[in-house]
Amino acid sequence: MQFVRYGAAACALLLAAPAFAADANHGKTLFTACFACHTERPDALGPSLKGVVGRKAAWLQDFRYSPAMTRSGLTWTEANLKDYLRDPQGKVKGNRMPFSGYPNATDVDDVVAYLVTLK
Numbered sequence: 378m379q380f381v382r383y384g385a386a387a388c389a390l391l392l393a394a395p396a397f398a399a400d401a402n403h404g405k406t407l408f409t410a411c412f413a414c415h416t417e418r419p420d421a422l423g424p425s426l427k428g429v430v431g432r433k434a435a436w437l438q439d440f441r442y443s444p445a446m447t448r449s450g451l452t453w454t455e456a457n458l459k460d461y462l463r464d465p466q467g468k469v470k471g472n473r474m475p476f477s478g479y480p481n482a483t484d485v486d487d488v489v490a491y492l493v494t495l496k
């Protein structure tokens with residue numbers, strides 16, 4: 378019986394592990410919602426997010442950003458991306474992205490972990 382109890386404790390630890398590390402695979406699944414707008418297609422509703430981490434906001438020449446995004450002066454560090462994806466209007470007031478933000482901090486971390494892999 379003792380063994381069973383240890384086994385269960387070990388399982389609980391394993392299950393808890395992903396809560397501590399951002400999960401890019403889960404982020405990729407979440408990104409399907411972003412991909413409705415953020416594709417490489419010229420007629421996409423949103424700018425390409427390839428290489429977005431470390432890039433200046435409103436950087437791409439072939440996308441017509443809102444004045445709010447152009448004026449934001451942000452660089453998309455992971456911290457800024459997290460703030461933006463938690464509350465897009467709070468971070469860049471008046472920007473035109475029709476997305477209300479993730480209420481769940483883990484989802485934000487996971488999506489940003491996935492954005493880092495987009496090169």
Ligand code: HEC
Pocket residue numbers: 408410411412413414415422423424426429433434435436437441442443444445446447453458462471472473474475476488
């Ligand atoms: C319904 C369409 C739509 C969806 C869904 C959407 N976006 Fe956007 N996104 C936009 C538009 C449009 C802009 C440009 C906003 C502006 O210029 O004000 C933008 C801008 C951005 C930018 C700034 C890009 C830059 O070059 O400065 C990031 C980062 C971003 N979105 C990430 C995401 C992520 C991550 C998701 C999914 C959680 C997402 N977006 C979902 C339409 C969308």
